[in-house]
Amino acid sequence: MNALAQRLAGLIRAQGPLSVAQFMALALMDPDYGYYTQQDPFGADGDFITAPEVSQMFGELLGLWLVQAWRNQGSASALRLIELGPGRGTMMADVLRAAARVAPEFVAAAEVTLIEASPRLRAAQQQRLATAPVTVSWSPTLKLEALSGPLFVLANEFFDALPVRQFLRVGEKWHERVVTVGRQGVLEFAIAPMAAQALAPTPGRPPAQDGDLFELCPSGLALCENLAATIARQGGAALIIDYGYDGKVGFGDTLQALRTHHPVPVLADPGEADVTAHVDFAALALSARHGGAAVYGPRPQGAFLTALGIGPRCAALARSTPDAATVLRRQLDRLCAEDQMGQLFKALALLPQHAPRPDGF
Numbered sequence: 001m002n003a004l005a006q007r008l009a010g011l012i013r014a015q016g017p018l019s020v021a022q023f024m025a026l027a028l029m030d031p032d033y034g035y036y037t038q039q040d041p042f043g044a045d046g047d048f049i050t051a052p053e054v055s056q057m058f059g060e061l062l063g064l065w066l067v068q069a070w071r072n073q074g075s076a077s078a079l080r081l082i083e084l085g086p087g088r089g090t091m092m093a094d095v096l097r098a099a100a101r102v103a104p105e106f107v108a109a110a111e112v113t114l115i116e117a118s119p120r121l122r123a124a125q126q127q128r129l130a131t132a133p134v135t136v137s138w139s140p141t142l143k144l145e146a147l148s149g150p151l152f153v154l155a156n157e158f159f160d161a162l163p164v165r166q167f168l169r170v171g172e173k174w175h176e177r178v179v180t181v182g183r184q185g186v187l188e189f190a191i192a193p194m195a196a197q198a199l200a201p202t203p204g205r206p207p208a209q210d211g212d213l214f215e216l217c218p219s220g221l222a223l224c225e226n227l228a229a230t231i232a233r234q235g236g237a238a239l240i241i242d243y244g245y246d247g248k249v250g251f252g253d254t255l256q257a258l259r260t261h262h263p264v265p266v267l268a269d270p271g272e273a274d275v276t277a278h279v280d281f282a283a284l285a286l287s288a289r290h291g292g293a294a295v296y297g298p299r300p301q302g303a304f305l306t307a308l309g310i311g312p313r314c315a316a317l318a319r320s321t322p323d324a325a326t327v328l329r330r331q332l333d334r335l336c337a338e339d340q341m342g343q344l345f346k347a348l349a350l351l352p353q354h355a356p357r358p359d360g361f
């Protein structure tokens with residue numbers, strides 16, 4: 001057992017089993033041993049590659065998307081540009097570069113806030129954005145009540161890192177899945193003996209059957225509803241991109257741990273692997289509507305980027321740098337092909353009710 005597993009076992013012995021969400025939060029964010037506090041997860045030698053790390057085209061297209069949404073709502077002279085979980089800061093750098101090319105006024109009007117819980121990644125972002133032509137500030141959590149004016153928010157692969165609770169269908173009831181210490185002294189899953197009261201999975205799914213597993217991401221849903229309410233009131237837009245499911249899917253366990261691009265058992269060596277869960281886009285969309293925003297999507301990433309013009313953008317880049325043409329083509333494929341990130345990843349946009357339909361939806 002590694003140091004974090006021992007710490008968790010001590011916690012469980014002292015106060016009882018952890019919910020899967022508590023386990024996930026500590027595995028990712030424990031101040032001493034958490035995955036995001038300790039590791040640099042990204043890139044070819046990291047544990048996974050995200051879209052902005054695949055290609056600059058991704059962040060550039062999102063930058064142009066933001067500029068269009070801002071223009072559609074009257075080109076406010078002051079705005080907040082917020083990114084949730086910016087990783088290495090690559091995407092924000094690409095967003096700002098592309099936006100500055102078409103609308104320097106947008107960049108001049110923007111005050112950038114990066115929401116990052118990991119001190120280590122925050123340092124990487126600081127370095128990456130040191131020469132950016134904007135004021136950038138950081139916060140470990142999003143404090144919406146402190147932000148006035150229109151908010152333009154991006155979140156790529158952020159919601160999948162937010163802790164989920166899991167519930168198992170036993171007969172007619174849902175019981176929470178928990179993490180406990182087994183007889184061998186190691187962490188293991190168990191099922192809470194008492195049923196969870198009044199738990200109601202998002203409508204649209206087939207009826208639950210004995211043995212089904214339902215995931216609920218309370219912090220993600222609350223954040224989405226608050227974002228929606230603030231944007232509905234103050235103007236702006238939020239674009240959430242992540243991997244996940246939509247609509248009439250069945251139930252299932254999507255919790256996974258990845259280490260150097262390979263799945264590993266979730267409870268083994270906590271803090272050493274990235275732990276995520278698929279995003280329930282139907283539930284997010286419902287929360288956003290509840291918050292009062294107009295909701296667009298979820299639309300598969302491939303279709304979304306294609307509608308934003310990734311094809312012509314790729315061709316133009318390939319013309320100006322012919323040596324890179326093959327690499328660019330591969331990047332486009334990675335982002336858009338159905339058997340790669342094109343179908344599993346989805347984009348969801350939240351806007352004020354009166355705003356025009358955003359690009360790409």
Ligand code: SAH
Nearest residue numbers: 036050085086087115116117118156157161
């Ligand atoms: N958006 C980046 C990184 C995705 S990884 C990219 O696409 O490359 C998830 C990011 O969210 C990391 O920066 C991680 O440190 C941050 N993060 C995860 N959970 C968080 C939380 N609860 N609060 C703030 N930041 C969080």
